[in-house]
Amino acid sequence: MIVDVRTYTLIPRKQAKYLELFEKHALPVTKRHGLELMSYYVSYIGALNQVVHLWRYENLADMEKKRAARDADPAWGEFLSLTEGMLLLQEDKVMRPASFSPTR
DSSP states (O other): OEEEEEEEEEOTTOHHHHHHHIIIIIHHHHHHTTOEEEEEEEOOSSSOSEEEEEEEESSHHHHHHHHHHHHHSHHHHHHHHHTTTOEEEEEEEEEOOOTTOSOO
C-alpha cells in the first residue's frame, strides 16, 4: 500500500467555496474511478488556508491507472475549471507505511 498525501494552500477566503466544489464535483468523479479517499483535513492551527487529503493506492501502477481514468473524465475537467485561480500552491508526497504502522 502507498498513500498519496496532497497539501493544497488556497488563496485566502477561498477555502469554503473550494471545499463546496470539491464535495459536489470532484468527490463523485474520484469515487467513480476507484480512488479511495482515506481522510480530508482543513488547517486549524499553524499554516492557514490549507487542505490536506490522503489517498490510498495498492502501488504506483494503481495510482497512475486510477488518476488517468479520473483525468480523462470530462467532469474532472469541469471541476478544475470551477476551481481555477483558487490554489496558491500544491504539494504531493507518496508515502509507504513503516512495518509497525497500524495502517497497512
